[in-house]
Amino acid sequence: MANILLDNPMTRFSKGFFYPFRAGKYLVGHPRLWKFVLIPFVINVVVFSSLLYFGVLFFDSYVLKLVPTGETWYWLFLYYTLWAVAAAVTGVLVFFAFTVVGNLIASPFNDLLSEKTEELIIGVQSERKFTLAGFWLDAKRILAMESKKMALFVFAMLLLFCLNFLPGIGNLLFSLLAFLLTISFLAVEYLSFVTSRKEITFRQLRRHFFSRFALLAGFGTGVFVLLAIPFLNFVSIPLGVIGATLVWFDHPPDSSPAEPE
8 A cells, every 4th residue: 555655646746846856966966067067058048048138129029019008997907917918928938939949959968968967877987988070970960859859849839829719728728738748848858868879769768758657747847847947947958957867767668578670
């Protein structure tokens, strides 16, 4: 009975949720990783600051002009209500743009960070020597793979956005499914840095994801929360990479027969 209580979906979700925060403690305790976090951190600061600047500029220059104004109290009420909605929509757009662009630009450095984290976890240093030529070769491969994933994520989000046109429950359905898609994407996104090195196929990764859905949904939610907290979002991507690497080695895939070619 005790084992059942300790292994229920909510417990697994909670455990996964705290992995990004555990990654922060792990990073503090392993100074060797700090230099590998520096470049993604700078990239995140530049990308987020730029998107925030253009988001505010877009909001002030274009969005506010679409909000109706008037002198009576109901016009003021409508104005501030629409202003709040427009600000929230702009904020969401900045958030998703940061998630996509930040992950894409920093992906080669995230792969290196994941590799160095793995070395610390297993206690074995990679025999492959770091070279700029090798790094850029890996970077091109990773960027191509990341571009496909980001494009698929954006396309799926646009399809879900169409649910808003359904009367009644459309907005609710979109909100729930968009959140589920986002946390699933974040979990798969950061796990893929490990799985690509292990030559795990997409089918195997999908099976692993659904076999540990509560745990990995919790992990994706934890990363989502970090992304939404000001200033912490600057380190959310490196913490997601370290956290996913910890998750993979704490909860490795089940052994199964090799898949037919």
